[in-house]
Amino acid sequence: MLKTIKIENFRSFQYFELQQLGRVNLLVGKNNIGKTSILEAIQLLCSRNNLEPLRQTMTNRSEYFFDDERSERRLRLGQSQDLDVRHLFYGHEIELGSKFSITGTNGNIQEELIVSIEERKISSKEPLNSSAEFLYDEVPDALRELDFNIKWNYGREEKPWRLPLSANGGLPVEDYTRQLRREPKNSSPKIQFITSSSLGTEKMIELFDQIVLTPEEKLVEQALHRIDSKIQRIAPVSSRKSRYSLDSRGGFFVLLSDSNQRVPIGSMGDGIWRILGLALAIVCAKDGYLFVDEIDTGLHFTAMSDMWKLIWETAKRLNVQVFATTHNSDCWTSLASIAEQEDATEDGIRIHRIEKGKETSVVFTEPQIVIAAEREIEVR
Numbered sequence: 405m406l407k408t409i410k411i412e413n414f415r416s417f418q419y420f421e422l423q424q425l426g427r428v429n430l431l432v433g434k435n436n437i438g439k440t441s442i443l444e445a446i447q448l449l450c451s452r453n454n455l456e457p458l459r460q461t462m463t464n465r466s467e468y469f470f471d472d473e474r475s476e477r478r479l480r481l482g483q484s485q486d487l488d489v490r491h492l493f494y495g496h497e498i499e500l501g502s503k504f505s506i507t508g509t510n511g512n513i514q515e516e517l518i519v520s521i522e523e524r525k526i527s528s529k530e531p532l533n534s535s536a537e538f539l540y541d542e543v544p545d546a547l548r549e550l551d552f553n554i555k556w557n558y559g560r561e562e563k564p565w566r567l568p569l570s571a572n573g574g575l576p577v578e579d580y581t582r583q584l585r586r587e588p589k590n591s592s593p594k595i596q597f598i599t600s601s602s603l604g605t606e607k608m609i610e611l612f613d614q615i616v617l618t619p620e621e622k623l624v625e626q627a628l629h630r631i632d633s634k635i636q637r638i639a640p641v642s643s644r645k646s647r648y649s650l651d652s653r654g655g656f657f658v659l660l661s662d663s664n665q666r667v668p669i670g671s672m673g674d675g676i677w678r679i680l681g682l683a684l685a686i687v688c689a690k691d692g693y694l695f696v697d698e699i700d701t702g703l704h705f706t707a708m709s710d711m712w713k714l715i716w717e718t719a720k721r722l723n724v725q726v727f728a729t730t731h732n733s734d735c736w737t738s739l740a741s742i743a744e745q746e747d748a749t750e751d752g753i754r755i756h757r758i759e760k761g762k763e764t765s766v767v768f769t770e771p772q773i774v775i776a777a778e779r780e781i782e783v784r
Contacts, residue, residue, distance in 0.1 A: 407423075407425050408421065409446055409507070410508070411506055414445050414492065414494065414505075415445075417441065419763050420763055422764075426752045427719050428726045428752075428753045429754045430728050431443070432731065434760070439697075443695045448506055449515060449516075451592055453554050454592050455577050460597075461597075463487075467491045486575060489569070490573055498521050499521065500523055505518045505519070515557070517554070522553050523550060524568070549569070551566045553565070553567075554566070598695070605656075608681060612640050624638070627679055632676060635676075636661050656669040689724045692724060694715075695727050696728040705734035736773070754768065755783055
């Protein structure tokens, strides 16, 4: 479990530290203070050298090139756009020698991810990364200038990767992810990231398939029952049948105690969809990490205590470390009710207040969270 995080030259942070991390960590602060960027930084570190989460994050932020000939050609072929990696670096600019790093203390071992922009200095037969299939001879002349270098260190373990940047600084990460799928299964811990817009139907069905006929399936049903006591069972329809509704609240039916008809989950409201996503994500992050942006989205304040109880109990049971953000006072005060019931522990519940211009967060432990809630002290 991560105990500390240090971020240097990543997005809006020239330098920032999180200390005294617990099992459940809620980041609070004003809008545009960088809370989501902190989640992304920790996710990158935990993903090791797997760039698929980076691709998803940058695509969600529309951080890709779409106005050059190469991007237009990739778009016509149905391929992913080149990522505009300038936005990952502090100041939104890159040059030879640009670098950002994310460092964490994991147990007693230091874990570090360093990304740098370096000149390409390789022979014609040297592979660009650890796979000999991707050779320098295959790279067009326009790309033979700068590399996007990734180095992940965990104690004595090290995994370096080097990917070519296009002439305008774009990263064709699809080539990398396609190649990664052909290699032995990555040893990275399980990671789930829920954005403020929640998980999509296809992802939800994928996660549900992982827990069918396991004890975790019952846990998901219990989570929904807490929000609506009439819910008895939930089941997905096949992905093929739900293709038409992949961008909506679809793909699942629930059985209610007062009805003989199965009810589409979309009829139950945003709160049920959000809780389903949280429950599925945390049980599928066993022995890993869960990241949730704006965790209170779609939830009435009366449901937040039940939501936090689900998160806290499942995180302890399945050994998941949770990082979430909010700017809702009801969200953190409902967390206080859970903290009040827990003994103060080294790996318990923490609130981290992020302040503009400050290089470290203000940390609230369980007793401090309870006192702040009782005295109506604002921690956001």
